[in-house]
Amino acid sequence: GGCTSVLASAYADVHAFGATLPLAAVGCGAYALVSALGVKGARNGGEGERAGWERALGLQTGWERWALAGTTSLMAATSGCLMWVLAARLHTECAYCIGSAVLSSSLCVTSLRGLSKDDLRAFAPYGIGTAAALVVAFGAAYGGVEEQQQTRGGALPLELAYAPPEIDTESSPRALAIAERLAKADARFYGAFWCSHCKDQKLTLGRQAMAKVRYVECFPSGWKKGEPLAPECSAAGVKGFPWWVINGEVTSGEMSLDELENVLDGKGKDG
Template structure:
């Protein structure tokens, strides 16, 4: 009597591995989503995370992209462990169907997540031009999930699988371009989108004029929310008097070469007296750093 051939190791353990990787991806995206929703600061070992996480690509339908990533990883993990919740003795047929359907859904999810992550990696490298280790880690998790969904079981109809991947890939790309189309179609110079509407007091205008006189520079990008926060502190009239340098080539009057020469790694960054100050700086601190001696009663007209 010939013994029954045992399953390959990857077939026996793929669901465990998928569940583990999905948990890692869920942890990464949950952290980013929580910090974004609560207004916290993401701790990153390299410069550039803020540029990526504050870009318009990090928000979808008014919500953090990381939140949708968390739901995707949670879904993959749930599908990986779902068959284990079914009693194999009393509900054998149901478990078998659930295994087949969950594998197909994990494959579809893996294809979609990998294509979407690849697009975001392209945007990070060639559009935002900054490094985000969390985003790279999430992309690696997505790729691993796709590979495991592909090799983790014995697929009977490879042709049907390839056809499914093509259809899912096309739908994912169309959906991705549709979601991000407003970013590509919106001009950075449209005041209703990127303009500052807050009012300037005389003290704010005087500070802005002083900063320009001492050759202080504010480096930023049109899509940077922190840059908008900085500009709002000055108000519309004062902002027009600042020496603002646009670092994104798609912005209005861009000067990316100046940003590279100055070694700008985060937005906004102030250059005052040859020293760089990253992040939003209060008007009081800007006054001190630049040697401003005028009125500091910035909030009163």
């Protein structure tokens, strides 16, 4: 459930212009744009001589504030749509999603407060129109997802049959040595068969090394909406994948061989 359900759902990707992008990557790009606009606006003091297009739109302050208000308004509108998906379609909670929604809404309010009254009046029709267009686009992009999960008799959950990825890389001598150390430390690697980072972690270690590592599959019977973690994963408090427990210490996320050695040496992931 939770964030795991969101990441495994059909709503986790954005399909546009023949390409598929993770929704999380799109969100990171939006936050990066907001940061860049904020820095530029701060350097310019948000003021300055207006460009011709600013005068045509009736804007009084620097263009950075207007762009910042527009971007954060779109982010807040998108977050609203995603909160609806979380509650009405996925029927779950995701701390990261909710936190992002709160942050984007706060940024929107803050950026709008930075506009003059004249700018707010000029911005309102553009902001409302763009937000409405975004809601329509969101419905067009994700409207078919629910249909794919329904039959005449009612809703069917998204379901993934258990299919462990093939590990076709050969282990290096270093990877084998690390695997031996992991085995001696009674380390556990908790993962999910559908998790791309878990697969990459296995490929980093290689086939022979993974045979020595204690790997725990958290969805051994496949995944569907509401599917609980395997008891051993629940007992370990797994909150994401990959999830390592080495020398009694939890380390989350995919790790390189250097990082695995650092953790084994008690130095932490970053050494």
